[in-house]
Amino acid sequence: MIHELLEKRYSPKAFDDKGIEQEDLIKLLEAARWSPSSMNEQPWRFIVGVKNQDETHDKIYDTLADGNKLWAKNAPVLILTIASNFYQRNGEPNKHAGYDLGQAIANLTFQATALGLYVHQMGGFSAQKAKELFDIPEGFTPMTVVAIGHLGNSEDLPEKVRPADKSKRKRKEFEEIVFQDYFGNKSDLVQSESTLKS
DSSP states (O other): OOOHHHHHOOOOSOBOOOOOOHHHHHHHHHHHHTOOOGGGOOOEEEEEEETTTSSHHHHHHHTBOHHHHHHHTTOSEEEEEEEEOBOTTTOOBOTTHHHHHHHHHHHHHHHHHHTTOEEEEEOOBOHHHHHHHHTOOTTEEEEEEEEEEOBOOGGGSOTTTHHHHHSOOOOOOHHHHOEESEEEEEOTHHHHHHHHHO
């Protein structure tokens, strides 16, 4: 019912330590770069860490919450995502910056899926530590850390995180998120969606 890339995409915790070709990594970042944004502001910034290449990967890893450190160490690429808080054209606050950054990472994610790669986005990290480690200036906010790599084996994960990696993807039901006339009122599309699924 949906595009196969959307259907195939999920966020594993098990990553193989096989590296990513530089050409493919550039494609991912190009996909993000061409994302739409409010007033074409393009408020996203990315600090890219490639494992065993320099200190960047280790520094990004150091910002992670302990639970994420358990599995993210195997990901060959870690990206710190950052949003610009103000419009460059007039200095006004950009309330859509986080939304636009999210769209950019969505583009990156589906480009990754098309290349046979997997992406896991993390909110569990220290933004303050990231600011300090990477000298991020005022007016920019670290938003997430993204792990990218080839799919690994769940059995190789620490026992504590293995069940989450094996769990089936779940989503809210259609009628819980799609409304008509007023908030919370079931849309006529709900019946059509049920028919399409049957």
